[in-house]
Amino acid sequence: MNRLWNWLKNAVERRPITFVMIGGSATYLVGLSIVVVSMLRVFPAPRFEGAWLGITFGSFLIVGFHWLVARYDRRSVFAQILALIPATFLFVCVVVG
16 A cells, blocks of 8 residues: 555655646546435435445545645646636535535
8 A cells, every 4th residue: 555655655756746636637527426316315315424435435535636636736826726727627516516
């Protein structure tokens, strides 16, 4: 696990824009897919007690990605702005929706 963590930190530090573009797309795709699948499982009923684990885990992946970029990306302001665009869009969708 330590080798994987070191590789991930080095990937963020060496190629921040590439990491944000590829890692962010993959993280959002996986995280939002987990949320949607867990919500579809309880869709006909308006109760979401059965979907809390999937919603939490999917959201945790997305928040973890943003934490990783904010914590370890020190070289590229552009990469940090790129990482904030989907977060801002998702926040607005949740607040407005």
